[in-house]
Amino acid sequence: AKMYLTGDLGRFDSESNLEFLGRADGQVKLRGFRIELSEIESVMMQYQDVLVAACTVREDMKDIQQLVGYVIARNGKVDVSGLRSHLQDRLPAFMVPSLIEIIKEIPRLPSGKLDRASLPAPQARYDKLQSAKLPRNDTERHIANVWQALFQPQVVSIDDNFFLDLGGHSLLAARMVSELRKDARFAQISIGDVYEYPTIESLAPVFDVMSSHPQQLHQIKSKTIPEDILPSKLEQNLVKIIQVASLYHVFGFRAVEWMTPYLVFFFLLAHNYSILGAITWSAISAIAVFPLLLAIAIASKWLILGRIRPGRYPLWGRYHLRWWFVQTLVSSLPLDYLAGTPLLPFIYRLFGAKIGKDVYLGTNNIASFDLTTIGNGTSIDDDASLLGYIVEDGTLILGQVSIGSRCYVGSRSVLRENTVMEDRARLEDLSLLPRGFCIHQGESWAGSPARCTSYSKDIPAPPELGxxxxxxxxxxxxxxxxxxxxxxxxxxxxxxxxxxxxxxxxxxxxxxxxxxxxxxxxxxxxxxxxxxxxxxxxxxxxxxxxxxxxxxxxxxxxxxxxxxxxxxxxxxxxxxxxxxxxxxxxxxxxxxxxxxxxxx
Incomplete structure (x- = not known):
């Protein structure tokens, strides 16, 4: 066993067990930072309006811890905004309390020490209600409702800074973004937007502009499949049984690559071949295995699945079963080792993808082959995802992914189904192009979800190969x-x-x-x-x-x-x-x- 010096109090009992007694100081850990509460209290008491100060970490909302400061006013009144500015000038951001409460008495233990556990829950500040700027339109009102739920019992004004005035942090920003995305108007919001536009009155116009200039091509409106075309329980169970049986073929298909040279070697040895002869034929079989497996996968795609068409197909239905089998078979091929070579675009053409000349394809994350179009001279970087499908609400949704000529898709970026990149468009690294969106000619998009960040008319053409x-x-x-x-x-x-x-x-x-x-x-x-x-x-x-x-x-x-x-x-x-x-x-x-x- 190991022991570490942590600053905690402890003692050994009569049976030599180590008994934990709590911290020897007022230090707490909040969002990965170790914070000395007494340091914050000392800075708070330096403010002219504060007589006594105390701090604690509270969790009044599930899974959200907040640093709360409590003060007793020196002359009956404290300028909270002035106190917050005072703290921001002297402390790092993670040590500035999210809430500052004015109380009349600090609770104490019988020993006279501060009783942090008895500090009261924060109350609504009705004095701010008179000066708060109220939302002026539906967009601001919706954002304000989300913020109010996160920062209760504070009164939220549309000119409040999410971080500086309300005490927000990255975890609250992530939760706020998640809540806003439930409304289609805010589907493109990212955490970066909150840092760039930290007030409601600056954030709302961004989405008003998006609503008036929609980039969406067409959303698939229906969220569920009518009950009459859903497969019955019997059909679903039958599909599952067939899938289990199919796994033996899939595993066998994958094992052929490794087992063939081994089996050929020992088969020939058993039939009195020399070791050199057995090694030679084993090597030949190792070379021949991949083209053979590739031919089987291509034939299976066309014979079992045929040409892939966009649409919605019920999960565990017959089409989904055929789709699953072909995708599992193709995923067994070691195509990732061909990424970045001219062989990978050629192979995907055999599966039905429409890929132009001089395309750099650094990823094998392509699934809806017949629905994938890539123009001449386009570069798709490592681990980009062009799957063209999603399983949602018990439905397999297949859609087109169309990329024009001389485009660029960054590393680990994702193009959802029914997306378009026009000629010379760019999607930067680690970005997500949402379902149904279009990047117009010459535009560069970035972020998750992505949005236009720049525009370039002149993009040099890559040299054409003879x-x-x-x-x-x-x-x-x-x-x-x-x-x-x-x-x-x-x-x-x-x-x-x-x-x-x-x-x-x-x-x-x-x-x-x-x-x-x-x-x-x-x-x-x-x-x-x-x-x-x-x-x-x-x-x-x-x-x-x-x-x-x-x-x-x-x-x-x-x-x-x-x-x-x-x-x-x-x-x-x-x-x-x-x-x-x-x-x-x-x-x-x-x-x-x-x-x-x-x-x-």
Whole structure:
């Protein structure tokens, strides 16, 4: 067991148990900050109108803790706004009380010490009611109602600053945004808006403008499916049984990639092939597996699901079952390793997606293939989501995702179903384009939900690749993708060949520890292979701009895929003491006592 110096009071009882007695001081923890209440009280008492002050943390609303200050007036009256300004000038924001209450007496314990637990609940300040500016329209009124519920019993004025006047903080802002989004008028509000427009009178006009200039194409109005077309209980249970049975096919489909080389090797050994011959055919089978699985997945999509059409389909219905099976099958393919290559757009075209020339596709998060359109020269960055579907209210909703030419979609951004990006439009990193919205030509949007942040008329066109160049690059990537399984096979084969040389029947005491040693050797061989190829193929990485699909890009892509393989296959190595030394060997500059998990 470990003991830490925390500033708490404690004692050992007669049975040597440690008994916790509470803090030795007035320190509390609020939203991750340690706060000394006596420091706040001292600053409050420096204000000319304050005779005595006290502070405590209250939770009058569920899951929302607030710092409340209590004062006794020196001459019967305290200028609360002046006191708040006094505190804001001398204390960090997290130490300024959200509420300041004027009371007549400070409760105390029999010992004479302050009794914080007996401090009264905050009361409404009716003196502010006379000076408060009331909402002037429906938008302000709706925002004010939400704020009033959060800051009760305070009286909210439309010119009150959410943070400075009302004592709001990030958790309250998040709750307020969540409440406002329940109204369609405020579907685009983000926490950033609250910081940019911290008063009701500044925030409301933003949404009045949005309402008068809607960007929405068309919302799917009906929220539920009529009862008469919902599948019956019998049909739903039948679908679930079929899904369970289908999982055996899906798991088998995924296992083929790894089991085929292994089975081929031992099958040929059992039929008197030499070890070299068995290894050769095992390697050939490893190369052939991915094209075979890809062909099966493409055929399954067209035979089982056909062309995907936009619409609403009941969950656990026949269409949903076919959709689920095809999506599960496709997700079993290792397409993420082809991200950033010309092969991925080509494969998605085979599934039905309409993708133009010279498209950079850094994500495999595409599901509604036939409903996805991407124009020439567009760049879709890593982990962007263009799924084109959502399951909502017992319904599978499928919609189009249309992206024009020379567009940009940032890393980990999301385009919901029924969205459009016109030519030369941009959606910045970590942004969400809500359902039914359109980014017009040349606009740049950012945020979650996204909104227009800038406009550019002149966006340089990417250099077009000639047909021969395009074919040559595709052949290079295709060859590398087929050879990647061999790099993994090389790390496994030494251990397998060694185990084959041991007879488990006659040498059981040698075979059992050898199996464990072979598992460890795979980790060592794979890590060593990544190191060797990194330094031979890429060398030392230097900052700069490099053309996509140029020599350096392709070499760097090889190393990135090997690192991704290592993350998948030797995941237990990550978040251990061994990861930092390994990254240092790869060239990263990492100091002492650094803890790493899954850095890439």
């Amino acid at each position: 047909k021969i160049h395009r074919v040559a690059i595709s052949i290079i990537y295709g060859t590398l993708a087929l050879l990647f399984p061999l790099l993994l096979l090389v790390t496994v084969l030494p251990g397998v060949v060694f185990l084959v040389s041991i007879n488990p029947v006659t040498q059981p005491f040698l075979y059992i520890p050898s199996v464990m040693a072979v598992g460890g050797s795979f980790v060592v061989f794979l890590a060593s292979e990544v190191l060797l190829i990194k330094w031979l193929v890429v060398g030392r990485v230097r900052a700069g701009k490099y053309p996509v699909h140029g020599s350096y890009y392709i070499r760097n892509w090889i190393v990135e895929q090997l690192l991704a393989f290592s993350l998948d296959l030797i995941a237990p190595l990550h978040a251990t003491l061994y990861l930092a030394p390994w990254y240092r060997l790869l060239g990263a500059k990492i100091g002492r006592n650094v803890e790493l998990s899954t850095a890439s």
